Amino acid sequence: MTLSNSEFKLDVTSEIGNLRALLIHSPDNGLGKVVPSKAQDWLFEDIVHLDTMRKNEYDYYVKLLMYFLDPDKIKGQLAKIDAEENNRSFYKPDDKKFHASNKVIEIQTLLEDILQDTDIRKNLVAAVCAIEGCNYRLQTELTDTAAAELAKIIISGSLNKDEMIFAPIPNLIFSRDIGIAINNFMLLNKPAKKARARETLIMRYIFFNHTLFASYRNNILEIPETVQHFLRPGEDNDQKTTLEGGDVMMVSPQHLIIGCSERTSVSGANEAIKLLFKNDVVKKVTIVKIPHKRDYMHIDTIFTQVKRNMWVLLRSLAITESPEEQDEPIAWFTDKKGKDKVEIVQFRKGKKTKTFNTIEDLLADVSERDLESKEKTQFVYSGGDIFPYNSREQWTDSCNLLAIKEGVVLGYDRNDKTVEAFKEKGFKIIKVADLLTKFESGELDPDSMTDTLILMPSAELSRARGGFHCMSMPLMRDKIL
Structure with missing residues (x-):
């Protein structure tokens, strides 16, 4: 099924405007084939139970x-959908009866669409086989495979139900990391680990070849490598050019935040700034350097936006140190002594750089200056800023929330102290199963909801080390007024 939408626009100007379209990837069979000996190589902390993740968790998200x-495709049908789910996987990407939406868009569906083209299929199969070291006969076999089946194989790594031909790409559920919409541009990222190379390749082919993005092909930005990068020694050199979407936040129409973290290098941030300023995409970019630790991974694991004047934050990382003034990021963060400190510097096109003393100062500046909030900026702290719950709950993504509209956010149900902190700020708390029932009965309406934390089941999803901010690539949001 080819997705096209005359109403589709690539347009993201904030983290909190009403969400109108996004890219997701529902858990595929590859996630059920992660083995303990390779889990960390494939960037997972643990192995997951696929059916539980699908039926009891991700299905609610969809x-x-x-x-x-896309309420017309679900309203009034929930009982029927739930009944059919007892017999089959109704939430799978290749299920055309329910989850065929131009607004809740599956990566696998887009991949299947472009694979209908013979030349694209040959080129992409050749590229995948080169990355994965496949033999020529297998490459020929894959090239001759029908588009729908081939899309599954490329993503899952399995030729059939049981025969694996190359590694899965379980991190594809974290769709944000592969690309970020910035106004009406798309920034394609450069993941830090080889385990995500196939994801990057898939997304390049989709954005440059799918009809959905045909009007925006000149607005697709790719992070280049630095000059003479091929001379760089070592696999994990600090100057490797990497950038992942969890470290990129579109906080206002002219302001982007980029984190330098375990997964995004200073070189990657530097190249992104050059691209963005050269193409007049934004006028300022703020770099937030955080400790290179698995605990944090990306900046969206330590803060995300809830409302115009409210953020959820790990307070223990709020204190920063300002470095000496330099002209570009490459020169700012070269002192290895500061490796475990937070540093913040803002680059403004045609103006002097600016520094911030704390993450809270930066976020308050976004709220009160960029977004012109009339109210004082508020912070909800992970675990209520109580040790050890602050660290425990940050690990299970208490700070990694997706705003589906301003003040209505999705988070995991396991972070009890953070939930209490939201209650203290006057937020309503509701479990997703109860909310869906109220939507179906008409007791509640999505358009009228305000200041609500929606609790999502999380036993298996949280093992993958990412929340719903990670599991979304917004393509279109309403502008906030």
Whole structure:
């Protein structure tokens, strides 16, 4: 099924405007084939139970997104959908009866679409086989495979139900890391680990070849390598050019935040700034350097936006140190002594750089200056800023929330102290299963919801080390007024 939408626009100007379209990837069979000996190489902390993740967790996410973004395809059908789910995987990407939406868009569906083209299929199969070291006969076999089946194989790594031909790409569920919409541009990222190379390749082919993005092909930005990068020694050199979407936040129409973290290098941030300023995409970019630790991974694991004047934050990382003034990021963060400190510097096109003393100062500046909030900026702290719950709950993504509209955010149900902190700020708390029932009965309406934390089941999803901010690539949001 080819997705096309005359109403589709690539347009993201904030983290909190009403979400209108996004890219996701529902858990595929590859996630059920991660083995303990390779879990960390494939960037997972643990192995997951696939059916539980699908039926009891991610399925709720898809249904909730459909109610907010594409309600005509779910409203009044929930009982039927739930009944059919007892017999089959209704939430799978290749299920055309329910989850075929131009607003809640599956990566696998887009991949299947472009694979209908013979030349694209040959080129992409050749590229995948080169990355994965496949033999020529297998490459020929894959080239001759029908598009729908081939899309599954490329993503899952399995030729059939049981025969694996190359590694899965389980991190594809974290769709944000592969690309970020910035106004009406798309920044394609450069993941730090080889385990995500196939994901990057897939997304390049989709954005440059799918009809959905045909009007924006000149607005697709790719992070280049630095000059003479091929002379760089070592696999994990600090200057390797990497940038992942969890470290990129579109906080206002002219302001982008980029984190330098375990997964995004200073070189990657530097190249991104050059691209963005050269193409007049934004006027300022703020770099937030955080400790290179697995605990944090990306900046969206330590803060995300809830409302115009509210953020959820790990307070223990709020204190920063300002470095000496330099002209570009490459020169700012070269002192290895500061490796475990937070540093913040803002680059403004045609103006002098600016520094911030704390993450809270930066976020307050975004709220009160960029977004012109009339109210004082508020912070909800991970674990209520109580040790050890602050660290425990940050590990299970208490700070990694997706705003589906301003003040309505999705988070995991396991972070009890953070939930209490939201209650203290006057937020309503509701479990997703109860919310869907109220939507279906008409007791609640998505458009009228305000100041609500929606609790999502998380036993298996949280093992993958990412929340719903990670599991979304917004393509279209309403502008906030």
